[in-house]
Amino acid sequence: MLPYKWQIAYAIAALLFTATITLSIGQGVRLLIDQGIATASPDQLEHYVLLFLVMVVALALGTFTRYYWVSWLGERVVADIRERVFNHLIHLHPAFFEQNRSLEIQSRLTTDTTLLQSVVGSSLSMALRNLIMMVGGIIWLFITNPKLTGIVAIAVPLVIAPILIYGGKVRGLSRKSQDSIADVGAYVGEILSNIKIVQAYNHQGLDQTRFLSFVNSAFDIARQRNIQRGLMITLVIVLVLGAVGMMLWVGGIDVIEGRITGGELAAFVFYSVIVGSAVASISEVIGELQRAAGAAQRIVELLQSTSDITNPAHPTPLPTPIQGYIEIEDLTFTYPSRPNDPAIDHLSLNIAAGETLALVGPSGAGKSTLLDLLLRFADGNAGSIKLDGIDIKALDLAVLRNCFALVSQTPTLFYGSIAENIHYAKPDATSEEIIAAAKAAHAHEFIEQLPQGYDTRLGDGGIGLSGGQKQRIAIARAILADAPILLLDEATSALDAQSEHLVQQAVDKLMIGRTTLVIAHRLATVKNADRIAVLNHGKLEALGKHEELVEKNELYKRLAELQFKTQA
Structure with a gap:
């Protein structure tokens, strides 16, 4: 909230104004009774009624001003928090999202921040307002009748006690409640994003049962939290109203015996109710603040998460133009979950500028891991990767990744238009450049036939397009990027024959003049490559052309027989 000092000042000024008016109403009530009603003077009564109405109008205007600025602060601060969290998350290394559920993080970014918005935009203001009302009310109580104030003074510590006792319990349960709500949201997102698989395997019944268990868990924790809050508020109400009742009895005796006037008793009752209500409201707001503290803690955890992949303090510039020469020297990489099983094991490999290198090997050989290491989605435990003679760890991340265009086996498309998806690789691209890239990817014709x-507009993940159409749009995006190095996680392996033919033509155009690493599952790709690298358990087992590897390497021969026989 600190950047918005003027808005805070406006809100506090309006809050002080409304609190002052509210406290002044007590004196208005006293004058109305003692100087208006008790004197039996219509003129006096009219005068004090009009004064009372003026105070009411002033209170209404002050309340509107306070509400506007407090709400503005709540919305603005939460928007800032969401921006800050998102800006932090988007730069974290990909492995972070493999270890933490994206849908649970999404819940923190939406549900938890909404709770904070409620606190900053309402509860905090209510707490401050009631604190002022409580202090002001107590001062007026002493001014009005010190003897009766003693009864209230005894009640206040009794009211604060349950707040302190139950506050800690509420906070702990609030944190658990937010976690359980996040689990509900994450499960819903996972099921709905895979709805075809759910329905194909008739899994709805089991998923309904599991979802019910998540919901019931969230309900049970929320019920425990509400019991603690309810007990706290119940005790406060009993103690406050009990003190008011005792005060009315003592004050009533004083009025009967003529020690105070009826107006003074009415004003005292008014201030007592103000103080009691303020204390009760503060106790309730503390419950809200405890709940928000749990949400804030979850958000702070995200902001304190650090990325394993960072920019060097003083990046080394790449020579221009970029050639695309890659040197992999004694590279080793292990996943944290499998520290004794290297995904890449002392791998050394040089790829010439403009060369097409096919990566072949069984599942788990380290092919996709190598592409991740080239893009610095992760860093090797030992060894190095050099681009045009410079260690990639010495390069600015944005500069490094601008050198690569990635086309994955499963194309990634975003919610939005086809044009927006193509120019994702080059936000300042013109319409002519987008159309030229689509034509090169053999996508222009089918795009033009769309309504x-x-x-x-495409649905999430490109819903509404066939696999071949999605892949050609992804290739158009890679063409538009015009990067010197191309990474292909075999873009045609999951397509029908016609789509494969069109996509292969687009890939062939894309590869011209570029250093290309392609994870190969197709015979045509392997045969057209300048060289083939056979990986097995993260090690380079063989390197050469298709014909010589069939003769010299048993693993490649077996892979060729199994993988390429049908295609051949």
Whole structure:
């Protein structure tokens, strides 16, 4: 909230104004009774009624001003928090999201921040307002009748006690409640994003049962939290109203015996109710603040998460133009979950500028891991990767990744138009450049046949397009990037024959003049490569052309027979 000092000042000024008016109403009530009603003077009564109404109008205007600025602060601060969390998350290394559920993180970014918005935009203001009302009310109580104030003074510590006792319990349960709500949201997101698989395997019944267990768990924790809050509020109400009742009895005796006037008793009752209500409201707000503290803790955890992949303090510039020469020297990498099983094991490999290198090997050989290491989605435990003679760890991350265009086996498309998905690789691209890239990827024809052409909106993940169409849009994006190095996680392996033919033509155009690493599952890709690297358990087992590897390497021969026989 600190950047918004003027807005805070406006809100506090309006809050002080409304609190002053509210406290002044007590004196208005006293004058109305003692100087208006008790004197039996219509003129006096009219005068004090009008004064009372003026105070009410002033209170209404002050309340509107306070509400506007406090709400503005709540919305603005939460927008800032969301921006800060998102800006932090988007730069964290990909492995962070493998270890932490993305949907649970999404819940923190939405549900938890919404709770904070409620606190900053409402509860905090209520707490401050009631604190002022309580202090002001107690002062007026002493001014009005010191003897009766003693009864209230005894009640206040009794009211604060349950707040302190139950506050800690509420906070702990609030944190658990937010975690359980996040689990509910994450499960819903996971099921709905895979709804076809759920329905294909008739899994709805089991998923309904599991979802019910998540919901019931969240309900049980929320019920425990509400019991603690309810007990706290119940004790406060009993103690406050009990003190008011005792005060009315003592004050009533004083009025009957003529020691105080009826107006003074009415004013005292008014201030007592103000103080009692303020204390009760503060106790309730403390419950809200305890709940928000749990949400804030979860958000702070995200902000304190550090990325394993960082920019060097003084990045080394790449020579221009970039050639695309890659040197991999004694590279070793292990995943944290499998420290004794290297995914890449002392791998050394040189890839010439403009060369096409096919990566072949059984599942788990380290092919996809190598592409991740080239992009610095992770860093090797030992050894190095050099681009044009410079260690990639010495390069600025943005500069490094600008050198690569990635086309994965499963194309990634975003919610939005086809044009937006293509120019994702180059945000300042012109319409002509987008169309040229689509034509090169053999995508222009089918895009033009769509109802809105390039403005056709896609669902999440490109819902509404076939696999071949999605892949050609992904290739158009890679063409538009115009990067010197191309990484292909075999872009045609999951397509039908016609789509594969079109996509292969697009890939062939994309590879011209670029250093290309391709994870190969197709015979055509392997045969067209300049060299083939056979990986097995993260090690380089063989390197050469298709014909010589069939003769010299048993693993490659077996892979060729199993993987390429049908295609051949």
